Amino acid sequence: MKKVIKVICHHEYGVPEEVARVESRELPAIAADQVLVEMKASPINPADINRLEGKYPIRSPLPAIAGNEGAGIIAQTGGAVSNLRVGQPVFSLDWVGNWCEAYVADANSLIPLPDDMPLEQAAMLSVNPPTAWRMLETFVDLHPGDWVIQNAANSGVGRAVIQIARLRGLKTVNIVRRKDLIPELEAEGADVVITDEIPLSKQIRDLTGNGTAPLGLNAVGGESAREIAKSLSDHGTLVTYGAMGLQPLQMSNSLLIFKDLCFRGFWINAWYKRAEVSEIREMFDHLIPLLTSGTLKVPIEKTYPLTNVKDALIHACQSSRTGKILFVMN
Template sequence: MSQLLVTSYGDPRESLTLERAPSPPLGTNDILVEMEAAPVNPSDFLLVQGGYGLRPQLPSPVGGEGVGRVVDAGGAAGTQLVGRRVVILPTYEQGTWADKVATSYRNVVPIREDGDPLQLAMLPINPATAYLLLQKFTKLEAGDWVGLNAANSAVGLCVVALARMQGLKTLGIVRREAAAQSVRDAGADRVIVAGDDLPAQIADALDGAELGLALDATTGPIVADLAAALRLRGVIVTYAFVTDVSPSVRAHDLIFNEVTHTGFWLLNWLRHAPRTEIEQTYHTLNDLVATGELSVPVDATYRLDEYHEAIDHAMTPGRGGKVLFTFT
């Protein structure tokens, strides 16, 4: 088998190596997945840089999610999965940037046989994050507004699409006009290219309405502007960051509008949610992805031995979609 390993914490363009080795022996609870596709995500880069929420002992396999088919099992627990197509959950107990992945049977969810493997490979992180952000933090009714920055990101586009299916309205904020059209195409009701007076832009776009939920993927001063647009006891959730600038909500909004600011990390949900909830969530999203109702733009695919080019491409600002490894 071939797999990418993190050999040192630092620049992803310099910290990975391609290893070729026999497939490892399988434990009683293990299965072997022959991979079809695996995305390259910002969270993967953050892990390689040493700034993620966990820091594995090196050398360590890398890659958070992917799709493939189970070809072997080490014991009775995984035998029923042999031959099934599965998505690998981002528990980070295994790496998915590999042509074969050995992991516990509990780290996968079997899915439908149909559907684009590239879209299915991206199912475990971004669609799941978007779905849970809309479900877990506040009660939203049809017609309520959801505001989000980084609206052109994979999670952002999934939020817009899922919110539209639920009858919610979305206000998407982007940094470049070139990124705005993809958010409009996804179904956002309003799209703002952030300018010098973002609070005024938000107020104008909402035209007297208030946000029920705000979603933050950048941190920094924009958090305060989103929080100020929330209704009484509205919620703002930070689920990603691009800088070390701390997110802040103004004391006026915290006290007088009783705004709640919290965080979300998908791995915590995977660790603590009931197995039935996890499987039900992924099966719901699998149906939407398999039928094409939910999708994320793809910019390019690469073979595993082209990892230098793949990493460079994925780290290029202004990409038009995701970068993935594919395997045959």
């Protein structure tokens, strides 16, 4: 393994493709309880874009190496490391520094993966599938046959929701912006896919047996969130985990008072922070087999080398994408 590696770094906040640049770093020697991870793949997530813009609620000290998730393989182990071996696929739950060719980590901070894990998919394992998993676990006691309504259904989280819901016997109404996504999501297991022409709520209420859905998932905000809220059952819960539309939630008082809806938020970073290690491992015990079996699969639109960071970021910001943009290393 070479000792000088490439990373994507930013020294200021601003337009992502203008502030992110490729730099060289020297790798430190590993200590006895550390390992060297050779990165293989890392996606460009909305949170990465927000971090580069300075719009994320956590700001790393600058300069910072970007990239909030990714997967690699162990290239070297310290003398005291017994839980990981050279060649083993891993990912970390650190939320920065994944856009690099390699990094040094404490052996205990990594989550090991099976050898047959597809690494481009594994690179997208720590944020979106857990967000989907936790949102279907945490807020409402769901039973097979229950409806879940979501917007941004073609996002990484949205697709994971479709696939996990299907496994659990839940039914999904999926709202997308473009008609051409409908057959694709149906093929992945979506029960109903509709486009976001407002008003949606009457249509959704009809589709779900006159408003029986106890859970809505919102990553858009504004009118889209309001329509989902109106289509939920009495005492239903709307969980907001993203704000792609950049519009605040507008909630009529009567939805709160007379329909007794509950509005919550979800942020996977905060969940990781408060979760027990055993809870995290238990969740991945469920999720990892779904990836290795191909059940949980995120379409990839294009991969880029780290050196093409500008093109990759411009591509990732296009709204007409149908899959993820990933960096692929080495």
